[in-house]
Amino acid sequence: MIGGTSLDPYRWHLYYRHRPRFPMWDDGLLKKKRSRPSNLATFITMSSPRFSILIPTYNRQLLLKEAVDSVLAQTFSSYELIVIDNGSTDGTLSMLSSYGSKINTLSESRRGGDVARSRGAAISTGEYIVLLDDDDLFFPNALEVYSRIIEGLSAPALVLGAMAYFRHGSSPRPNSTCDNAIAYRSFVDFLSKDIPFRKANSRIVIKRSIAESTNALRAEPSMFPCDDANLLLLAGTVGPIVIVDKPYTVRYRVHDQNTIGKLAYMADSILAIARREHHGDYPGGDVRRFDRYAFLGGCSLAFVQRALKELRIRLAFKLAFETKSMIVAATINKLGRYFRTATPVSWLRADAEAKN
8 A cells, every 4th residue: 555545566666667766956846746646546547758848947938938839839749848947037937827737837946957957857757858948949740750760760768859040030941841751860879979960958859767877867057058968978878879860850049148159158067067077977988088078079169269259368278278188089080070981861751660
């Protein structure tokens, strides 16, 4: 008898297997969220969704509404949407309440997007966790594309969506509707990729079991706003992974408030990740050190170049000096692409899926 409800061993196993297990900064909140719903039998008999979508937000009511609407407009319906408000003061909570039961809302004090995502992950129940920033949008078939990849490619550990850019105030370009095929590249793990990759949280779809075993969604405030790089490094040696080429799944909004535009803030986060690498916090050991360095060096080099362009000489020197070995690895890796053949694009077609 558990919580006043009699459970056989198999059903208790299902509950234990799918319980939230993400490390949290606030154990009180975790215990509170683990206790709902009060009727445990009802919780167990409910079928878990395929996806849990996490959106952290702070004072972006209008942009957030567009992001939420892009999720609710999905052609694939097996998902739950969790929005974590970071202490907004602009009417965000009132706007979210207007959606009723379509959204699960958490409210907390402002402690950063990575802490917010960790809290959302702790109460989520989906097989895969999907990240979305509050200023980005999903294409209507994004979850459908991800689900087809999961079913057609033996449930990869990590799926990285295809991203299209649009400037705030303009209309996002539509996806091609000429066919229903998915173009993708598959790799042993993230560190094995041999193509350029621009990181963004909104591209990340990670299997729940992988997120748990790697602590990829554990809150690390010093990593924000480079928590996407931190996640990819923590999960960098698990696989297989799939990088989507076509169709686009994410619309990345370019605007004046993009965190990536805050140069000093981004530089400090890159340095924090570089120090974690020096401390041996990321998996792969000496065997995969070059791969980790090449990835981090690429991130660092982009901001060194931006700092030089903005005549922030001291910042550029500091970032380049502290990550010099990583920048060398990134340069060697980039030059090496001219002498090796990249992994070819594969196709997942609807007619082939139907035959299977």
